[in-house]
Structure formats: structure tokens, C-alpha cells
Amino acid sequence: MFLLNGVKADTLSLQDRGLQYGDGLFETIAVRNHQLEFWQRHMQRLLDGCQRLRISVPDPELLLAEARQLLDGRGDAVLKIIVTRGQDGRGYRATTDSGSKPSRILAVNDLPDYPADNQANGVVVRYCDTRLGTNPALAGIKHLNRLEQVMARSEWQDEFIFEGLMLAAHGRVTEGTMSNLFFVKAGILHTPDLSHSGVAGIVRDVVLKLARKQQIPVLIGHYNKADFTAADEVFISNSLIGVWPVWRLEQQRFSVGSVTKKLISAVDAACLKDVTHEAI
């Protein structure tokens, strides 16, 4: 089910720059108990991304109204919002002035049916061979150029492996194909710097904020495989899973540690707020 610029639709113009160049961005939002989790943060990231790509910023109030319309009373779902630059411009050259007309696409799908066990006991992850490109101009933005993630995700078929970790230049372990990445060493929470590669996840930001609130020391830096091998705890985050521990990374096992447990509870509590109307 889709809404395209406020109208029910199944298709998009073949001239849309979203298709032609991947010229746009998206948000994936968990809807639980009729709440659009971390709505304000998703809107802020979408607006920041639009500004960086010089795409006209959609009205968050309009998006919320359209989301409610598309959800049609459904309490639990995944809401995906795509904003593309629309049809303006010729070739790579885009119309960046305020007269441009972005395409606004909303989609609602079922929440994934993840085993409840994953959050309590953790998941298995692996390293991918496909590398993340390095580009400060695009880093952090959840844009539509996601071939690297598609290629990385195609590296394994084993259903037992939940996620693949991707390295950027200089062997820097940067993120999962669809999640952000943390490790704990000697009580300090570490997460990879995303100023050159990767998507700055909403839950990643929430984790960092809640960790600081709880006086857990935080470091954001560049880490390689050896740093993860030496870690006490490893976990991943995204908007659909929240925080999940990693219990196996390749052949190495981790236990679900106290910092991870503390942050799982804190993020879950933050999710329970009606963040459609209230920022945490």
C-alpha cells in the first residue's frame, strides 16, 4: 500500500530521479501500539538529509497526516517514507531551487516477524567482503543509493546469520548492512565514526544520548576487526529491532553484558513514549 504525493498509487513516473539516479532518501519507522516511534527524530533526519541534498523539504505535518491516513487504524506496521527530487532537471543536473517538486512516497508493511529470543540472547553476525564507499558529502544520509548494502546482503543465505558487518576504507568496521554497531570495552561504549561512510541511525543517536544520561562513557572513533575481537560486549541497533546483542561474530562468542542490558531497557522505555508528539 502506497501513497504518492497524498494519493493512493502503485506506480511512479519512469522519469522520476529516484529511479533514474537514486536521487532521494528514505526513513523506516516502526509503528507499535499506534505510535510512530521516534517520529520527531525521523523527521529531523529527513529534513537534514533533504537540506544536504538540496531537495525541497516536505512538511512533517503533512507526512504525519498521510501516514495516519495510510495506516488507517493499524496499530503495528513498518512505515517507509521515500522522498525523491521528482522529475525536475535534465541529466545529472537537478533543479535545486524552491520551485522543484519532490516525490513523496509512503508505504506501510507488516512488522518483520523476528524471534523474541533475539533481544534476550543475541544474534549471529558475520563480516562482509563488500566494502562501504567513502564520501563525506553523502555520509550519514539514509539516501537511495544502496547498492553496496544489496551486494553485501547477497553474500550469505544462511538464515541463522542475522546481519553482516561492513568495513570502509582502512579496514574500518563501520556498520551493518541495515544496522549500526557498538561495542563495550572496559565499561566504555564505542561506536564507529560515520563522518565518511554509513547511515547515522535514529536508534544509534538514542543509544548515545541515553548512555551519556546514565554516565556510561562514550567514544566515537575508527575501529578495526581487532577492536571488535577484543570487545567485552557487542550490539547492533536499528529502528525495527531497537537494540539487539551480538552473541557470535564469525567464530567468536560474546555474552550479553551489563551495559548492553542497561541500554536495551533504556531504549525500550524511550520507545514506549508517544514520540509522535514528544521528543525524548
Next chain:
Amino acid sequence: MFLLNGVKADTLSLQDRGLQYGDGLFETIAVRNHQLEFWQRHMQRLLDGCQRLRISVPDPELLLAEARQLLDGRGDAVLKIIVTRGQDGRGYRATTDSGSKPSRILAVNDLPDYPADNQANGVVVRYCDTRLGTNPALAGIKHLNRLEQVMARSEWQDEFIFEGLMLAAHGRVTEGTMSNLFFVKAGILHTPDLSHSGVAGIVRDVVLKLARKQQIPVLIGHYNKADFTAADEVFISNSLIGVWPVWRLEQQRFSVGSVTKKLISAVDAACLKDVTHEAI
């Protein structure tokens, strides 16, 4: 005008992975005097790209028949062929088996109205600030993840500047936003290595082949701005322009040199063959 999987269409499914992830690739082919220039080379690159991305390979004979149908007797045009992975798979995970159904999109548009002077006297180019990402898994492929080019092309509005040159990691001058790049120094033809970034252009390959045929020594390597500053001749290439000299790069002027002239003639001659049926 579009054909989608052989049928006239204006729109594509919103579920198509071409839109969702930029999960696909394309070719831009010049049609002149009813000839699809370098058709066999375009098909070879498209097939190579599909294999690298594990997208089912479309039938070149079918594409040619559809191109002729869409052209409908038009002798001069730009034919764009997009192949996406279609709708298969869930999230980044794609169906890569032979049962997947790619989307095949053909579009016909007018040839750009370039000044005739450009090939004789050259064009003005600049350097872009937007960098090219580094990714050996995707390098060379003309894929749909083109946000870097869109951002680079948005850096200037001056109609007098035809092209922007993009640097990759380590300050390596790699390509234009929509063209490949060459320089001549002391009689040796140089062009940037594209094994980590960039699109391996059809005319670039033709230029390299024809240069070797004419005993012009060729080097493919990593070059920075200083190498271009010290060059005797600079030129760019793509499927619509063929080969055009650069007469100004930022503040530096170049004359249209003998190697460039020789290669312009050779590529033009190669274009005149009916390459729809005959490889050069």
C-alpha cells in the same frame, strides 16, 4: 517515451528495487543515421554489469528489437536502457537466482543540441568538490547509484562550463560527472585507472583500442591535479559527445593537440560504421 518490459508505459511499480535501492544499471546510446552506435560494446558492458550485480541478463536481441520499436523510424536520438533487479526479494536481500524478473526500461529522447564548435575548439571544465566514493565491487559499472554525480553537477550553474572533474580518494582525478578523462604528456596518452571508482565508458575503451592501433603509447594509472596541470593536451569522452578537447581547465588553457585530433578522427570514423551489427 518508454517501453517497460516490451510494453509502452509511463510508470514503474513503486516496489521496484530500482527505485527502492538504486538496484540496477543503465546504458546511454547515441542513435545517429539510424545506427545504434557501439551497440555491441554497450550490450557487453550491460551484460558484464548484470553478472557482477547478479541480475538476470536481458536478451540483447530482444533489447535491439524493442529499441527499434521505440525508435519507430527515428534516425537520431538518445536511447537509454535501464535494467533493474525488479521486485524480487525483501529488504536489501535480493533474489539472485535465475527465477528473478528484472525490469527492462527503454527510453528515447532527443540528442542534446551541443554547439558544433565544441569538438573543434574544445570545452571549459572545472574541478568539483564532491568526491567519488571508492568501491572495487561497484567500480566500472554504470549503475543507478548516481547521487555523487548529481551532487557534483549541482556545484555550478555557469552554462559556459561543460563538465566537472571528480576526484576520488588520495586526490586522484578520476572522471567527469558524465565523461571519461584523458591527458597527453610527451606523446603518451594517459587515462585514470577505474578499478576503484568511476564508470568504464564505452568511448573510453574505443579510444584506448584505437590509440594502441595507431601506436600511441597508453598509460592507465593514478593521476592528481598536478599531472593534469603539466599535461600537453586534455580531452574528455562519452557516448554522446565522442571525444572533445578541453581548452580550459580552471584557469589553465590547453591547445587542441595532435594526439587529440588524431583520436577524434579515429573515433568519428569508428562511429560511422554500422556498429549495430559490426564490432570495431
